[in-house]
Amino acid sequence: MPAVSFQSVSKIFPTSRGPFQALQGVSLDIQEGEFFGLLGPNGAGKTTLISILAGLSRASQGRVTVLGHDVQADFAAARHRLGVVPQELVFDPFFNVRETLRLQSGYFGVKNNDAWIDELLESLGLADKATANMRQLSGGMKRRVLVAQALVHKPPIIVLDEPTAGVDVELRQTLWQFVARLNKRGHTVLLTTHYLEEAEALCHRIAMLKNGRVVALDSTSQLLKSTNISVLQFKTDAPLPAALAGLARVTGRIVQLPAQDAAEIEHHLAALRQAGIAPEDVEIRRADLEDVFLQVMNAAAEGQTS
Numbered sequence: 675m676p677a678v679s680f681q682s683v684s685k686i687f688p689t690s691r692g693p694f695q696a697l698q699g700v701s702l703d704i705q706e707g708e709f710f711g712l713l714g715p716n717g718a719g720k721t722t723l724i725s726i727l728a729g730l731s732r733a734s735q736g737r738v739t740v741l742g743h744d745v746q747a748d749f750a751a752a753r754h755r756l757g758v759v760p761q762e763l764v765f766d767p768f769f770n771v772r773e774t775l776r777l778q779s780g781y782f783g784v785k786n787n788d789a790w791i792d793e794l795l796e797s798l799g800l801a802d803k804a805t806a807n808m809r810q811l812s813g814g815m816k817r818r819v820l821v822a823q824a825l826v827h828k829p830p831i832i833v834l835d836e837p838t839a840g841v842d843v844e845l846r847q848t849l850w851q852f853v854a855r856l857n858k859r860g861h862t863v864l865l866t867t868h869y870l871e872e873a874e875a876l877c878h879r880i881a882m883l884k885n886g887r888v889v890a891l892d893s894t895s896q897l898l899k900s901t902n903i904s905v906l907q908f909k910t911d912a913p914l915p916a917a918l919a920g921l922a923r924v925t926g927r928i929v930q931l932p933a934q935d936a937a938e939i940e941h942h943l944a945a946l947r948q949a950g951i952a953p954e955d956v957e958i959r960r961a962d963l964e965d966v967f968l969q970v971m972n973a974a975a976e977g978q979t980s
């Protein structure tokens with residue numbers, strides 16, 4: 675039985691400009707013990723899908739189950755098996771950290787779980803903040819409590835919606851170490867993130883969403899193998915010739931150009947030379963998940979317009 679099963683899930687939001695289809699027939703199964711990544715550009719429908727999974731929003735069509743429990747018909751059983759770390763920081767400011775975690779345990783009918791709460795506090799670097807009031811914590815500390823809060827009832831499935839947005843390097847490392855440990859112990863993890871190097875490092879399998887549809891679904895290693903492209907990377911201050919500008923991924927001075935083969939790399943270099951550009955720090959590397967992601971998204975866009 676899959677840990678999570680999305681079956682032909684569609685979602686239509688009524689808006690002032692008429693109905694808007696945020697999800698269009700999304701079907702995918704996440705197996706028990708998997709570390710699964712859900713990727714997509716802003717507005718692709720990731721949060722909508724997670725809200726339906728968590729029972730916060732209803733699918734317009736289709737069905738979602740959590741370890742066999744329908745998220746609507748069998749809401750309590752499904753919800754109990756999920757630990758959802760939401761994107762937004764929402765807390766009751768009147769409680770301290772430990773009280774917040776005890777309160778959350780109470781919502782799930784869990785008692786006498788102080789040993790687990792201590793482990794959560796310790797693993798998330800919150801041990802010295804146990805009696806601090808929620809409103810005294812920094813944003814990053816609050817995010818740690820949010821993670822702890824989602825895990826108080828030891829859910830078999832952990833759902834993380836962009837947990838590292840705006841989070842410092844230390845917390846990212848603490849968080850990923852802890853989540854990876856829980857995954858090794860058998861917890862299923864569903865992660866959405868815009869940090870593709872995190873997804874590449876952590877996820878066994880990845881689904882890419884665009885405009886509410888699944889446009890790629892495969893193991894991370896297959897996705898990386900699916901593209902035989904290389905990337906020509908260099909630095910320059912000069913504006914690129916138009917023919918290359920459309921292909922390039924530019925970050926400040928760093929330019930990355932995908933190329934199918936050596937001939938195309940030569941072609942790119944010749945185009946630069948012709949434009950009078952002398953690229954600095956030239957290197958050629960294999961495509962990473964970000965390159966694959968961009969390729970999949972561009973192919974999906976072309977598919978839609980044709």
Ligand SMILES: Nc1ncnc2c1ncn2[C@@H]1O[C@H](COP(=O)(O)OP(=O)(O)OP(=O)(O)O)[C@@H](O)[C@H]1O
Nearest residue numbers: 687689694696714715716717718719720721722723
């Ligand atoms: N309540 C709503 N009413 C109308 N449209 C909505 C509503 N909630 C979401 N949408 C729209 O549905 C689409 C998907 O939104 P969603 O938040 O699921 O995207 P996302 O993939 O999580 O994006 P991001 O990466 O920005 O978090 C967007 O176009 C959004 O504007």
